[in-house]
Amino acid sequence: MSAETVVSLTGIGKGFPNGVLALRGLSFDVRDGEFVSLLGPSGCGKSTALRILAGLAAASEGSVRWADRHPPASGELGFVFQEPTLMPWTSVAGNVRLPLRFQAVSRAEAERRVEEAIGLVGLKGFESAYPRELSGGMKMRVSIARALVTRPRLLLMDEPFAALDEITRFRLNDDLLALWSRERLTIVFVTHSVFESVYLSNRILVMAARPGRVVDELRIDTAQPRDEAFRTSSDYAAMCRQVSASLRSAMSMAS
């Protein structure tokens, strides 16, 4: 394992009791400070892979090895689900504070962290709003703040912006990149969007289905910060074409 590797998955398999073999021979590394995307068609096992990485599900075979030999403690890893899954009966601040219930932090420290996380996602001023008062994009921001409140180094995101309109999605993409570089996060981002994966990532892992595994890896070396100029550049279009071709070939692959 190289010094910069945070976690290494080797030969991961996952079968479900109903006989579905979701993953088999899935291997990849995550390196410190990188933004890596798992890109693949619906049902190829992206969520299953992310859940295994997070320790939310157990692999049937293979190994998950962490650089410091033990899995991250609660709070060292943040998970953002596709649905914002906010508690409707409590405010933005209340939702963001939830993960701190399980941590030994003082009330004053909790307040500081909640305020900080809400600021990081650009929701200052909305602390007392309730989920029902928020737009889809704002709910997702709350969900990201909730994942950041424990100050994790590693953030796992499962198609967080899939349900959002394009304008909101672009804005959240930009804000996420700014957050990633400012906070020096390591991010594993699941998506089925070629455009989103090229815009955000340092590295794209292309997955094939049945069983799910990584079949290609593409580096996106364009420097940060990426912005509208990158999104409309011919370089970006060329990289999207290349990643699309790789995804098409993954989708035509038999196991």
Ligand SMILES: Nc1ncnc2c1ncn2[C@@H]1O[C@H](COP(=O)(O)OP(=O)(O)OP(=O)(O)O)[C@@H](O)[C@H]1O
């Ligand atoms: N709990 C489960 N029991 C049985 N089969 C499951 C379970 N969870 C997932 N699967 C199956 O495993 C395969 C991979 O599912 P997974 O949700 O990981 O795919 P995905 O790539 O995240 O898809 P999507 O892009 O639609 O979210 C699918 O065939 C799915 O039906």
Ligand SMILES: [Mg+2]
């Ligand atoms: Mg999924």
